[in-house]
Amino acid sequence: MTHDQLMFNINAYKSNNQILDLANFLVYEFGLDHPNLEGFGFRDELEKNSILLTANGDIGERQMVMIPRNLFDFDFNLVINMLAHEMLHVRQKSPEVKLEDKNEREWQAYNEMLFHTNFPNVPDVSDYHKKFFGEKALEYYKRMGDGSVLQLKYAEEKERLLDFLKVLDNTEKIIGPK
16 A cells, blocks of 8 residues: 555544544554554553553453544554554553563564664654654563673564664764754
């Protein structure tokens, strides 16, 4: 589907106030779907300029992804990355995976928003958001505990992330913020 066709469909869903249907459409269109997804529901909007999505459900059970009604009023690339983040949580909490540690789940999900290893069709976000997501990933890495088994498991990925952030920082110094 071309970008113009995609935007036409998005606008059609939005104009008919079919927000949950739009979320389902994008999950399918970008290859984010997983049988552990129970569906989408609405959550309260926190503020007009911030987004919070959650994958609700016990580990090993089907997940309901809760989205704000104004989700699709934000930058499209940011929105699809936020959906990918939650859909990775849907997979992580599936009966086959049952990833118990929240820090590990968040580490993986924020890295996914930068490197798109599970969801290669998801577009990149702005450098500002890449830096934000990278810093959030590092926060969860620290929460794993100094020298813990989890930190050792992700040590190579952490180095890749640090290198990625250095390149972003150097690019910003050379050409200015995007």
